[in-house]
Amino acid sequence: MKIDRRSMLRSLLAVAATLAFPKILFAARADKAFEATTSDEAIAELLGAVPTASDKVHMKIPDIAENGAVVPVTVSTDLEDVESISVVVDNNPTPLAASFDMSPKTVAVISVRIKMGQSSIVRAIVKAGGNLYSTSKEVKVTIGGCGG
Amino acid sequence: MDRRDFLWMLGSASAAGMFAGCTSAGLRSDPYAAAPFGNARILHFTDCHAQLMPIYFREPNVNIGVAGAKGRPPHLVGEQLLSQLRMNGGEREAHAFTYLNFEAAARQFGRVGGFAHLKTLVEQQRTEVGDGNSLLLDGGDTWQGSATSLWTRGQDMVDACNLLGVDVMTGHWEFTYRDEEVLQNIERFNGEFVAQNVRVSEEALFDGAAAFDEDSGHAFKPYTIREMGERRVAIIGQAFPYTPIANPGRFIPDWSFGIRDGEMQEMVDHIRATEQPDAVIVLSHNGMDVDVKMASRVTGVDAILGGHTHDGVPEPLLIENSGGKTLVTNAGSNGKFLAVLDLDIGKGKINDYRYRLLPVFSNLLPAHSEMQQFITDVRAPYKAQLEEPLAVAESLLYRRGNFNGTFDQVICDALLEVGDAEISLSPGFRWGTSVLPGDVVTMERLMDQTAMTYPETYVRDMAGSELKLILESVADNLFHTDPYYQQGGDMVRLGGLNFTCDPTAKMDERISDLTLDNGKSVEASKNYKVAGWATVGSQSTGAPVWDVVAEYLKAKKTIKVDKVNTPKLRNVAGNPGLSDYSGIVES
Amino acid sequence: MGKPIKIRAKLKGDIAEVKALLPHDMESGMRRDPDSGELVAAHYITDVTIEHNGEQVLVAYWGTAVSKNPYIAFSIKGAAVGDVIKVSWTDNKSDTSETETTLK
Structure with missing residues (x-):
């Protein structure tokens, strides 16, 4: 029931958006991608292809997390026609953390904060002009405290 | 010789012989004097850990470098440090920079550091170049490490630094006092506290927490511009990036740190574009290996004056990056050293430099009377406990x-x-x-x-x-x-x-x-x-x-x-x- | 109704820089209650929608790995004084919250 209602709300929103501004269409949440337990699976489910590494995708994220429960990440890109930006944490139980559907009206910069249970590769994936581009970085989650 | 060796030998070739000859009796009356050079003198000390009085400090015999850092300063100890850096200043110099023969040499050459002796050396170095031609930078870890600093919540050190004439500082253990104490101490400090890599958390900003710049989230002033005659020198602060991990975050819940070298590059570019600096210096508490990596990635910085890792490195490393070269130094700990970076600054660039890392031998430097009096007074209420x-x-x-x-x-x-x-x-x-x-x-x-x-x-x-x-x-x-x-x-x-x-x-x-x-x-x-x-x-x-x-x-x-x-x-x-x-x- | 959203927006030229804090527990479903030892049921924001003068310009889809009390920052092009920016969310229990701000 819950899901139904949510889907319905979403459809209504989508319909309303389509009516008012026919050019911008947002898809529904890819629930299966969020349930996937590997990065590859999540990316395939969400985006349908394998991204290529690109120096035009930029990710600001700490090398060592101050708090694994709150890891700030900012993704930006120099690419044109950005359709979506996604953040994936390889070693999380469900790696897909967040995905943002962009429009021509948004600047291609997004900040969000994610949870990391342990040290992991974090990936930022940008869909632009129908193609997938990515960058990645190791983020360390440590017990800390014995140094200084 | 590999490329790395060559790079830091370039640095040593242009550095003046530091402390050379001072133990060859009578050759030089003042081991701290040097031939005048350039038009700006940057004095730098770091990680004094609140040691107001002269002390003994043994340098390590284990400081292992791995991968790219293997055998690269600061990962040299004892004879390896002396021979690889071709130091020939005799036993006194060897004692200052290494653990060798520590006990006997400590008895022979006496205690090191002490703010009254450091003050005498700072005054001498500033007088040599004339008013307005020098700056005194403090790399942090200044308010913590002694009984009196803890008992006065860092205030004894703020007052001592005011008396010493510190112009600009950044921090690390400073942040182990409570946030409101940190802000009070910064208020009490006559110089400027700079840190480009400390940001106010999003929650705190929404709740109206104080920030140097609400928009950028900078908790403190990120950089300052100081004029030395015609020359404009930018000093960017880099606090210890991992403060809330290595130390308790609970004292400073609203502040977030990190290396933030991307933001450092943006800051350098912004300063170069808008402030017409003739030199850009980073006052860093990254630690030396981190500074070396940052110097290889961030362009437009003339020198990174570093601390944190407590490495008494006698000569700067000259690190290449895509935009040029950056000097990287580390100036030891516990008040034992004063670094002197003499710069020949031209329009918008540094032409040449000389670097000396001067050991502060309390027996060679008479105590500065006003500083000595201050130290005696600040310790007086605690004398019985201390002794x-x-x-x-x-x-x-x-x-x-x-x-x-x-x-x-x-x-x-x-x-x-x-x-x-x-x-x-x-x-x-x-x-x-x-x-x-x-x-x-x-x-x-x-x-x-x-x-x-x-x-x-x-x-x-x-x-x-x-x-x-x-x-x-x-x-x-x-x-x-x-x-x-x-x-x-x-x-x-x-x-x-x-x-x-x-x-x-x-x-x-x-x-x-x-x-x-x-x-x-x-x-x-x-x-x-x-x-x-x-x-x-x-x-x-x-x-x-x-x-x-x-x-x-x-x-x-x-x-x-x-x-x-x-x-x-x-x-x-x-x-x-x-x-x-x-x-x-x-x- | 979910907790109120906090929003701050600043106009720089024709770009609206928006920061929003969305108070929410963001329970992953994998955390155990420290007292009972029982798993705490998953409860997290799944969809965030950003509208500029009524037009959807950005939709965020979130999983359980977005931090408690989520924060989001983004910028919108072609904005002007008087424009309305609206942020709304829906969670997996169909709770919702929304707020809007007028650019100054």
Whole structure:
């Protein structure tokens, strides 16, 4: 029931958006991608292809997390026609953390904060002009405290 | 000669001979004087750890560099440091920069540092170049490390730095006081506190927390521009990036740190584009290996004047990046050194430089009377506590080194005995002074090792697997091949526990053969009674560690350290950062 | 109704820089209650929608790994004084919250 209602709300929103501004269409949440337990699976489910590494995708994220429960990440890109930006944490139980559907009206910069249970590769994936581009970085989650 | 050797030899070729000849009797009347050079003098000290009085400080005999850092300054100790850096300043210089022959040399050359002596040297160096042509920079770790700094919540050091004439500072242990105390001390400080990499958290900004710039989130002024005659020098602050990880975040909940080298590049570009600087200097508390990496990635910085890792590196490294070259220095600790960077600054660029890292020998520098009076006055209310005798040292007591020091062994032994534990843990701090055999260990010397705002001890059960995880995590903070993942402290010190360490291995593979002092192997699933102190995550409930160690010392009356728990080392035989190791090095 | 959203927006030229804090527990479903030892049921924001003068310009889809009290920052092009920016969310229990701000 819950899901139904949510889907319905979403459809209504989508319909309303389509009516008012026919050019911008947002898809529904890819629930299966969020349930996937590997990065590859999540990316395939969400985006349908394998991204290529690109120096035009930029990710600001700490090398060592101050708090694994709150890891700030900012993704930006120099690419044109950005359709979506996604953040994936390889070693999380469900790696897909967040995905943002962009429009021509948004600047291609997004900040969000994610949870990391342990040290992991974090990936930022940008869909632009129908193609997938990515960058990645190791983020360390440590017990800390014995140094200084 | 590989490319790396060549790069730092370029640096040494243009540096003036520091302290050369000062021990050749009568050759030079003033070892601190140098031929005039350039048009701007930058004075820099760092990590004084609140040592207002002259002290002894033994440099390490273990400072291992791995991967790209192997054998590169600062990862050179003893004879390796002297020979590879071609130092020829005699025994006094060797004593200043190495652990060699420490006890005898300490007796011969006397104590080092002390703000009254440092003040005399600073005044001399500033007078030499005339008014308005010098700056005094403090790299931080200034408000913590002594009894009086703790008892005055850093205020004695703020006042001392005002008297010393510090122009600009950044910080690390400064942030182990509560946030409102940090802000009060900065208010009390006559110079400027700069840090580009400290941001106010999003929650705090929404709740209206104070920030230097609400828009950018900078908690403090990120940089300052100082004019020296016609020349404009930008000083960008870089606080210790991992403060809320290495130290308790609970004292500073609204502030977030990080290396933020992307933001550093944006800051440098912004300053170069809008401020017409003739020189751009980063005042850094990154630690030297992190500074070297940052210098290779960030363009447009003329010099990174560094600290944190307490490395007395006599000459700058000259690091190449895509935009040019950047000098990287590290200026030691405990008030033992004053760095002098003389610059010939042209329009928008530095033409040439000279660098000297001057050891502050208190016997060679008369005490500055006003500073001496200030120090006497600030210590007066605490005199009896400071001078309380606890025991007599029968061994040399020191801390610094990658794995253990004799003073840390005393702390670990005290934790074991007083806590009736099987194993003890003590953090791998790099501050803490040295005590010569025959000298009294006073409360002041004990506080030099322990004075901090989270001194509470604990005794609790830990599984063998948990101990292994702690050792692996700390070893990774020390020996990760990428310095951006290091935190710049040393290995956690152990009582009652022994292990084998391979610094060159990966995370989870460096530590093996955990064994108790009685020879029994540590079992992953078995619980052990562990005593320790300085917990970062939450406040422990036991007595402050100085009470525990004082009780132990008073009962012992004399302290002789026969054995230190230091690991068997693997895959580092011949490493130039390892010499006279007291444990086993597998060949 | 979910907790109120906090929003701050600043106009720089024709770019609206927006920061929003969305108070929410963001329970992953994998955390155990420290007292009972029971798993705490998953409860997290799944969809965030950003509208500029009624037009959807950005939709965020979140999983359980977005931090408690989520924060989001983004920028919108072609904005002007008087424009309305609206942020709304829906969670997996169909709770919702929304707020809007007028650019100054």
